[in-house]
Amino acid sequence: MIEFQNKLEKNSQEIDRFLDSYLPSGNGLNSKLFKAMRYSSISGGKKIRAYLVVESGRFLSAVNNKDFTRSKYNELVTVASVIEAIHSYSLIHDDLPAMDNSPIRRGKDSNHIKFDDHTAILAGDALLSWAFEIIADSKFIVDPEKRSEICFVLAKAIGSNGMVGGQQADMDFTEQNYLNLEQIEWIQNHKTGALISCCSHVASILFNASDDQKSHLINYANHIGLAFQIADDLLDLDGNESSMGKPVMQDTKNKTPNFVTILGKEKATKRALEESCKAINLIQKFKLESENLVSLAKYTVNRNK
Amino acid sequence: MIEFQNKLEKNSQEIDRFLDSYLPSGNGLNSKLFKAMRYSSISGGKKIRAYLVVESGRFLSAVNNKDFTRSKYNELVTVASVIEAIHSYSLIHDDLPAMDNSPIRRGKDSNHIKFDDHTAILAGDALLSWAFEIIADSKFIVDPEKRSEICFVLAKAIGSNGMVGGQQADMDFTEQNYLNLEQIEWIQNHKTGALISCCSHVASILFNASDDQKSHLINYANHIGLAFQIADDLLDLDGNESSMGKPVMQDTKNKTPNFVTILGKEKATKRALEESCKAINLIQKFKLESENLVSLAKYTVNRNK
Numbered sequence: 001m002i003e004f005q006n007k008l009e010k011n012s013q014e015i016d017r018f019l020d021s022y023l024p025s026g027n028g029l030n031s032k033l034f035k036a037m038r039y040s041s042i043s044g045g046k047k048i049r050a051y052l053v054v055e056s057g058r059f060l061s062a063v064n065n066k067d068f069t070r071s072k073y074n075e076l077v078t079v080a081s082v083i084e085a086i087h088s089y090s091l092i093h094d095d096l097p098a099m100d101n102s103p104i105r106r107g108k109d110s111n112h113i114k115f116d117d118h119t120a121i122l123a124g125d126a127l128l129s130w131a132f133e134i135i136a137d138s139k140f141i142v143d144p145e146k147r148s149e150i151c152f153v154l155a156k157a158i159g160s161n162g163m164v165g166g167q168q169a170d171m172d173f174t175e176q177n178y179l180n181l182e183q184i185e186w187i188q189n190h191k192t193g194a195l196i197s198c199c200s201h202v203a204s205i206l207f208n209a210s211d212d213q214k215s216h217l218i219n220y221a222n223h224i225g226l227a228f229q230i231a232d233d234l235l236d237l238d239g240n241e242s243s244m245g246k247p248v249m250q251d252t253k254n255k256t257p258n259f260v261t262i263l264g265k266e267k268a269t270k271r272a273l274e275e276s277c278k279a280i281n282l283i284q285k286f287k288l289e290s291e292n293l294v295s296l297a298k299y300t301v302n303r304n305k
Numbered sequence: 306m307i308e309f310q311n312k313l314e315k316n317s318q319e320i321d322r323f324l325d326s327y328l329p330s331g332n333g334l335n336s337k338l339f340k341a342m343r344y345s346s347i348s349g350g351k352k353i354r355a356y357l358v359v360e361s362g363r364f365l366s367a368v369n370n371k372d373f374t375r376s377k378y379n380e381l382v383t384v385a386s387v388i389e390a391i392h393s394y395s396l397i398h399d400d401l402p403a404m405d406n407s408p409i410r411r412g413k414d415s416n417h418i419k420f421d422d423h424t425a426i427l428a429g430d431a432l433l434s435w436a437f438e439i440i441a442d443s444k445f446i447v448d449p450e451k452r453s454e455i456c457f458v459l460a461k462a463i464g465s466n467g468m469v470g471g472q473q474a475d476m477d478f479t480e481q482n483y484l485n486l487e488q489i490e491w492i493q494n495h496k497t498g499a500l501i502s503c504c505s506h507v508a509s510i511l512f513n514a515s516d517d518q519k520s521h522l523i524n525y526a527n528h529i530g531l532a533f534q535i536a537d538d539l540l541d542l543d544g545n546e547s548s549m550g551k552p553v554m555q556d557t558k559n560k561t562p563n564f565v566t567i568l569g570k571e572k573a574t575k576r577a578l579e580e581s582c583k584a585i586n587l588i589q590k591f592k593l594e595s596e597n598l599v600s601l602a603k604y605t606v607n608r609n610k
Contacts, residue, residue, distance in 0.1 A: 030470035098422035117403035126465035133460035147453040155438035160431035165335035171423045
């Protein structure tokens with residue numbers, strides 16, 4: 001597990017280098033915006049989504065007997081960095097007083113605390129536009145068909161029928177305790193799952209995966225997304241603020257129904273492990289070892305152990 | 306002028322038809338989000354940006370002796386609708402309590418008043434993602450190179466060095482009265498100008514404009530953008546709430562410096578007319594009449610007369 005964490009860390013540094021190189025900076029009238037965009041994107045989090053993009057691509061290249069070239073790797077890093085920027089935008093907006101009202105994120109002040117509310121709203125907006133600017137830039141991804149398809153898949157994953165739709169439902173049904181398991185799953189699949197699945201999807205586009213390969217990898221991502229969320233709900237109950245980098249017991253405090261409040265701790269733990277195993281089984285269907293994707297599936301349910 | 310307003314109205318209806326057909330709808334857990342997205346996008350405003358996209362394309366097709374086919378028109382309507390959706394997203398976020406705190410927009414409750422703050426934030430976010438989903442969709446724009454280039458140009462225009470950057474500076478320097486004319490122009494060129502210029506830019510991409518044609522049309526849009534903003538500042542002073550569809554005297558109330566507070570009413574009026582004339586001169590360089598683009602430049606400074 002320590003070896004895997006080193007791999008995660010190395011990947012995270014690579015993504016930070018990209019973000020640092022290409023996120024805007026300067027001293028103009030809008031310089032506070034640049035600072036806010038950088039504050040929440042660079043050097044934060046484990047960047048599991050980025051790792052999933054890069055390792056999905058590396059795996060597909062091995063499965064299809066293609067060279068994993070430097071230029072292909074660079075395309076993966078581009079898309080992975082963009083997805084992390086989008087993840088950061090969503091966290092900045094989620095933390096706002098009008099949303100979850102969270103003062104702490106990734107062990108430091110949330111964006112709106114460090115800056116102010118209007119800057120946090122605009123930094124999120126600007127990160128979202130930046131993401132599409134980078135994906136659509138011919139400097140980073142050579143094939144225009146792929147640039148366009150990745151924009152499409154990504155926009156769909158994070159829109160009203162994806163990530164943002166899940167956040168809306170999560171907000172609208174906070175403090176209501178009549179949600180059933182199916183509804184909790186719907187919210188999770190949209191709020192967190194859609195962007196995680198998208199990671200394997202965009203790698204499949206970049207590496208010309210067959211329909212079968214694409215669907216296996218997307219299902220793999222679906223399962224680790226679900227395992228990840230259930231583990232998160234368990235950590236919200238058991239974890240501590242310093243290792244989580246954000247306040248814990250939030251769902252209990254806000255009376256938000258989640259996997260643990262509905263299933264109970266024991267069944268939720270079992271379900272997370274099942275999802276992780278299903279993910280590993282899907283990788284094994286490729287008849288080629290992928291130590292990194294298997295480790296990721298295991299890590300998902302063992303993050304803070 | 307009445308004939309021109311009829312043309313604007315007809316164009317606006319066409320855009321509303323597109324928005325109504327393709328904005329999401331449904332009864333899921335996220336249905337409030339769909340309602341909020343539609344509330345602020347459909348049936349609101351004169352849709353001057355959309356008109357500029359469509360008429361730039363129609364003009365380029367005449368200038369280059371190409372048929373203005375139905376399919377080309379449909380591509381213009383797609384991009385025009387997307388730009389209006391982006392304009393709507395920016396207004397929803399601008400009106401939030403953490404930003405301009407405006408309760409009224411386009412003659413009705415602002416989005417966060419009609420719904421609530423978290424829905425308004427998410428509706429803006431979702432409209433932004435929807436915009437890129439539509440542009441990148443092969444169903445609407447045939448050529449992947451153009452889909453990708455339009456995504457790029459649009460994302461740049463509305464990002465941290467464009468529209469959102471301008472809004473950030475506008476917010477950060479509200480209530481400060483030491484801004485000079487150059488800084489006011491910088492803010493306007495970013496906050497309002499960048500998206501307006503983008504309208505002619507994307508039409509130039511769709512219609513394979515020469516570099517010269519593209520630069521003339523973008524300059525035309527720059528001038529009408531500036532004329533439009535100065536006229537807006539004048540209307541903020543002289544207009545009335547019912548014809549503006551939003552509260553007036555806001556800049557005076559918020560002590561925000563603008564073209565009128567810096568130049569005075571007379572000089573500001575003169576400057577707006579100059580910008581409108583410069584725009585018309587640029588169109589005349591094409592040696593082909595464009596009644597619609599000339600009317601638009603005139604209308605910009607005569608909106609509420």
